[in-house]
Amino acid sequence: VQVLKILTLLAFCLLLTACWDLQEPGDIGIVIGLGIDAGSKPNAIKVSILLSPPIGGGVGTQGQNTLRVLTAEAVSLFEAITILHSHARNEVFFQHTPFIIFGETLARAGIGDVLGDVLGMQQLRGSTPLLVASGSAQEVLQARSGVGQAPSFDISNILQGVYNAPIALVTQLNTAINTLTSLGSELVLPIVELVPLRLEPADFENLQQQDEKEVIIARVALFDRDRWVSELDPYQTQMLVLLTNNSRQGSLTFANPADPQGLMAVHMDSFRTNYEVSVQGEEVKLTIKPDAGTRLLEIRKNYNIRERGIEPIEQAIRDEITTLTQRLISKLQTLQVDSLGLGLTIARRNPKAWSHLEPIWRQKYPEIQIDVMTRASVKQTGFVAKFFNVVRQGDK
Amino acid sequence: MEERNLKRIAVSVEQAGISVLLITIGTVFFPVAGIVVPIAGVTGWVAVLAAFVLSLPWALMAARLAQHVKANDWSDAVMKWLGPWLGRLFLLYFAGIWAVLGGTLLLQTGVVFNNLALPSTPTMVLTATMLAVVFFTSLRGIEVYLRTLQVLVVMLLPLALGLAVITFGSIRISNLQPIWGFSSSLLAHAAYLSLPWPMEGILYSLFIGTMVKGKEKLALYNGAAIFTAGVLLAVVVVVNLAVLGRGVVESYIYPTIALARVEPSGGILSGSEIFLFPLWIIASYIKISASFIMVVASLQGLFRFIKPTYLSIGVAGIFMAITFVPRNAMEMVALIARVDNTFFLLGYLIIPLVLLVTSIKCKEKHRAGA
Numbered sequence A: 001v002q003v004l005k006i007l008t009l010l011a012f013c014l015l016l017t018a019c020w021d022l023q024e025p026g027d028i029g030i031v032i033g034l035g036i037d038a039g040s041k042p043n044a045i046k047v048s049i050l051l052s053p054p055i056g057g058g059v060g061t062q063g064q065n066t067l068r069v070l071t072a073e074a075v076s077l078f079e080a081i082t083i084l085h086s087h088a089r090n091e092v093f094f095q096h097t098p099f100i101i102f103g104e105t106l107a108r109a110g111i112g113d114v115l116g117d118v119l120g121m122q123q124l125r126g127s128t129p130l131l132v133a134s135g136s137a138q139e140v141l142q143a144r145s146g147v148g149q150a151p152s153f154d155i156s157n158i159l160q161g162v163y164n165a166p167i168a169l170v171t172q173l174n175t176a177i178n179t180l181t182s183l184g185s186e187l188v189l190p191i192v193e194l195v196p197l198r199l200e201p202a203d204f205e206n207l208q209q210q211d212e213k214e215v216i217i218a219r220v221a222l223f224d225r226d227r228w229v230s231e232l233d234p235y236q237t238q239m240l241v242l243l244t245n246n247s248r249q250g251s252l253t254f255a256n257p258a259d260p261q262g263l264m265a266v267h268m269d270s271f272r273t274n275y276e277v278s279v280q281g282e283e284v285k286l287t288i289k290p291d292a293g294t295r296l297l298e299i300r301k302n303y304n305i306r307e308r309g310i311e312p313i314e315q316a317i318r319d320e321i322t323t324l325t326q327r328l329i330s331k332l333q334t335l336q337v338d339s340l341g342l343g344l345t346i347a348r349r350n351p352k353a354w355s356h357l358e359p360i361w362r363q364k365y366p367e368i369q370i371d372v373m374t375r376a377s378v379k380q381t382g383f384v385a386k387f388f389n390v391v392r393q394g395d396k
Numbered sequence B: 001m002e003e004r005n006l007k008r009i010a011v012s013v014e015q016a017g018i019s020v021l022l023i024t025i026g027t028v029f030f031p032v033a034g035i036v037v038p039i040a041g042v043t044g045w046v047a048v049l050a051a052f053v054l055s056l057p058w059a060l061m062a063a064r065l066a067q068h069v070k071a072n073d074w075s076d077a078v079m080k081w082l083g084p085w086l087g088r089l090f091l092l093y094f095a096g097i098w099a100v101l102g103g104t105l106l107l108q109t110g111v112v113f114n115n116l117a118l119p120s121t122p123t124m125v126l127t128a129t130m131l132a133v134v135f136f137t138s139l140r141g142i143e144v145y146l147r148t149l150q151v152l153v154v155m156l157l158p159l160a161l162g163l164a165v166i167t168f169g170s171i172r173i174s175n176l177q178p179i180w181g182f183s184s185s186l187l188a189h190a191a192y193l194s195l196p197w198p199m200e201g202i203l204y205s206l207f208i209g210t211m212v213k214g215k216e217k218l219a220l221y222n223g224a225a226i227f228t229a230g231v232l233l234a235v236v237v238v239v240n241l242a243v244l245g246r247g248v249v250e251s252y253i254y255p256t257i258a259l260a261r262v263e264p265s266g267g268i269l270s271g272s273e274i275f276l277f278p279l280w281i282i283a284s285y286i287k288i289s290a291s292f293i294m295v296v297a298s299l300q301g302l303f304r305f306i307k308p309t310y311l312s313i314g315v316a317g318i319f320m321a322i323t324f325v326p327r328n329a330m331e332m333v334a335l336i337a338r339v340d341n342t343f344f345l346l347g348y349l350i351i352p353l354v355l356l357v358t359s360i361k362c363k364e365k366h367r368a369g370a
Helices: A002-017 A077-086 A104-109 A112-119 A137-142 A153-162 A172-178 A234-243 A311-335 A344-348 A351-367 B001-006 B013-025 B032-054 B057-066 B074-116 B123-140 B143-169 B185-192 B195-211 B218-244 B244-249 B257-259 B273-302 B308-323 B329-344 B347-369
Strands: A029-037 A045-052 A066-075 A092-093 A100-102 A131-135 A188-196 A214-224 A227-232 A250-255 A263-280 A281-301 A368-370 A375-380
Touching: A002 B123, A002 B218, A029 A104, A029 A137, A045 A077, A045 A112, A045 A137, A066 A077, A066 A137, A066 B013, A077 A092, A100 A104, A100 A137, A100 B074, A104 A131, A112 A172, A112 B123, A131 A137, A131 A172, A137 A188, A172 B001, A172 B244, A214 A234, A214 A311, A214 B143, A227 A234, A227 A311, A227 B195, A234 A250, A234 A263, A234 A281, A234 A311, A250 A281, A250 A311, A250 B143, A263 A311, A263 A344, A263 A375, A281 A344, A281 B329, A311 A351, A311 A368, A311 A375, A344 A351, B013 B074, B013 B143, B013 B195, B013 B218, B013 B273, B032 B057, B032 B195, B032 B257, B057 B074, B057 B195, B057 B347, B074 B123, B074 B195, B074 B273, B074 B329, B074 B347, B123 B143, B123 B273, B123 B308, B143 B218, B143 B273, B185 B195, B195 B273, B195 B329, B195 B347, B218 B244, B218 B257, B257 B273, B273 B308, B329 B347
Parallel strands: A029 A092, A029 A100, A100 A131, A131 A188, A281 A368, A281 A375
Antiparallel strands: A029 A045, A045 A066, A188 A214, A214 A227, A250 A263, A263 A281
């Protein structure tokens, strides 16, 4: 009887030996980039996948020939994926998808519905970064890599670099869902742009360089709920990233306090922004307090640190950060998009006041008084005693 | 008499405590955040903790009832508390609620694993396999089940720790703010919905308590187990919120599944589901086996003429039949919620009543003796 019981249990185990779910690694198509564009018909979407079958060396220099971009148009994401299955000739696998990119037309029309579809895709990770393409997402997936690897890895590498340099804001799928399912903050997604391929890697055979494009990320798209309404230039992007505490480092160039014809540049080693909220009835007052610890890197034209000291430089840094912050706030208030998440800050600090403000936040946001109080210090000046200055005839 | 003593089940108070803790947590750690957060927001964890703290007197009552009786088995204990007719009624209620819960949890095991890992494998194969393991555990008896639990704890700890380590890096404290920003009525509503979970553990503690040898510390272990389960489930809600954020937690029936998918792909920890799959299977096995064993033990008191093995086969049939009732995941979750919010919640009324009846009977006995 004991043996019979054990055999019965083992027999049940046999039922689980992947009779149904057998998947050999070579039989799945690993999606290393998912692009979603607006379709050619109303309500239709065009789904593109960058596929890397793990056959013949996988992705990389040797695996370039195995990379394929497949596209299908359908009225729903799952219908498109079903069609893509037949194109791919094996099961497409999304668990290792490193990013999702939305085409410009779709992003400007609204990505809310498609995001809902994406949420239902159980294979996709909540940590998957979202991006928008300046143009078509399909073209981005078809781009070449500038450094001799799969183009999607270029995007992944750039996004990883974002944590050290504020060139864009990484918005993950989960963050997008949290942002769109509540009021008080707006979506900000990095813009992927295509530029002519600058390098000609030796390992690309028969490459027609003049037609090839590679990807760059330098700006962000501002969303009003799920619609792309405007964008920030690289300098404004840096300020937004720093003010939302998504990066602690950045760079700043400002006029030389001793000689306005010249410039100074600092690296911001530690940038932190605090917010102070004061709500009295419907009267909202916000104070943004950026605090930058900097390292002096460049001085153009003359500035003698020993004679003038550090204080004028620190004051110039404070003024510059304040000006940039005020310009950014002004732009965001004019656009009526709360990309800094000021509403969310109020909701977290003063939930009772937020419950009254939430229904009128859209009207209230452009009018609220926002003060900027910047603190800045020069922590290091390096070992340069006197910055380089060309001596000319007639100089003292 | 000697044979009877040999057959008598001997459970240590430590074993009982561990099993109460594990069964109270059960599979609740998967949906808990998805149930309390939509109502109480980021203060959902407070609601869970409050419900478990509120239920502590009932845990002590269950221990008191178990201490009150010397019985050969569960049904014998119930008969001694309530007499033959009320006792039978109570056994029927007990068997009924655990059968429905156990059967639905059996289906849930299959549905979740089917969605998580084996989408092409029919759910029925998964549920039948789990049922087979549960069935054979039941045949081996409660002592073997409890010893199995002790082994499983050793397996559960590194799995839970692994999942915690992976999710730790994704914690955003700002997701937990405001710490206190929701109305007390919403908090009370969320706490009310959380009340059935400790009651599941308390009813099990009532069952296992009757078999414990040396019941002096039973109340302490019961209370500690229920409170610890409450703290751990509150921590699960906090981690769900801190990592995923409110919007994501509210989007899923089982937000804990999404927890294992927060690591970026391509990273060293991206295969973190490996911790989640066994955690789910083990937790399901623990709860379903306990339900199965309790249903069989209760029905044994009602149908003593049926051999335990045949009774187990019958119960297995009932469990399997229940898995066919809900047509989809939403109906399955609704059925679990319905059983929890009606019949298990009724436990808060029934346990004090049983204690009252037992006390009255005890006093009458003393008076008659005097």
